[in-house]
Amino acid sequence: MKTQPDILKQSGLSVTESRKKILDLFLETDGALAHADIEKNTSSAFDRVTVYRTLQTFVEKGIIHQIPTTDNSIMYALCKHNCEQGHHHDDHVHFICSNCDKTICLDEVTVPEVKLPKNFIKQQAAMVVTGICEDCK
Amino acid sequence: MKTQPDILKQSGLSVTESRKKILDLFLETDGALAHADIEKNTSSAFDRVTVYRTLQTFVEKGIIHQIPTTDNSIMYALCKHNCEQGHHHDDHVHFICSNCDKTICLDEVTVPEVKLPKNFIKQQAAMVVTGICEDCK
DNA sequence: TAATTTTTGCACTAATGTTGCAATTAATTT
């Protein structure tokens, strides 16, 4: 089984308390996390800036990915599949529950193909579905 | 042809300078606009707060819609179709060009259906594709 | 374990969004 240090080393990152703890949080959370969630769940053990930088680093290294939202917040979730550094394979659908506000990665649901107009070149596609999640139903 | 005052009146809004000007901006822009773009393009003729409130009002009235992004900004675009107050029919795909950073509404491309896992109820689905737009190709 | 590199936390700065309230402007009524 992969431990946090393994994952960090694999990405060429030094193993530090903050990185281990924050990665831990992602590993034990099935939904997505916002910066604020992380601060809450670490009881502010780390500086705000450290959290920002850790999230940035994780995104760059392909450990987590960002989820688009319409409410001016960035949500982050673990990359479950093989994301290489600087290149994400984040092709699953994200679900935001309008009742409990949780953001869930639907790893089984892949983003369907779309036909773009001529001369548009697709690099990535993200899909966000809002509705009621299984727990709130 | 529909003028800005018409559109505003139709939504039950008083016709004011700021609303006319901001609506104008949307009408003459094919892409999406962020709060900052609007401030730039109106040469700060209106207070920051007025712009915020105008955008909010327009969203509530179904004149514009918000586009999800991963970069902690909200983009707004005209609702081309029949959006009623408080209920958007915003089922088209949005395209963000990674070269020129423009956000474009692909009105012809509708968001494909997705099958959600059992017990998930869909309310809305948004899709954002990033890549190279026709102008940058 | 010492030297080097990286990361962290602090202080400061900047950008972004919100609220109350008086002044202004638009709509309504007479």
Next chain:
DNA sequence: AAATTAATTGCAACATTAGTGCAAAAATTA
């Protein structure tokens, strides 16, 4: 068309969220 009423605007103050430089601390390397 003027007066009344209702809605909107702008200012000031505040709150939140994010970014940067740099010295101290921790992690990695030698």
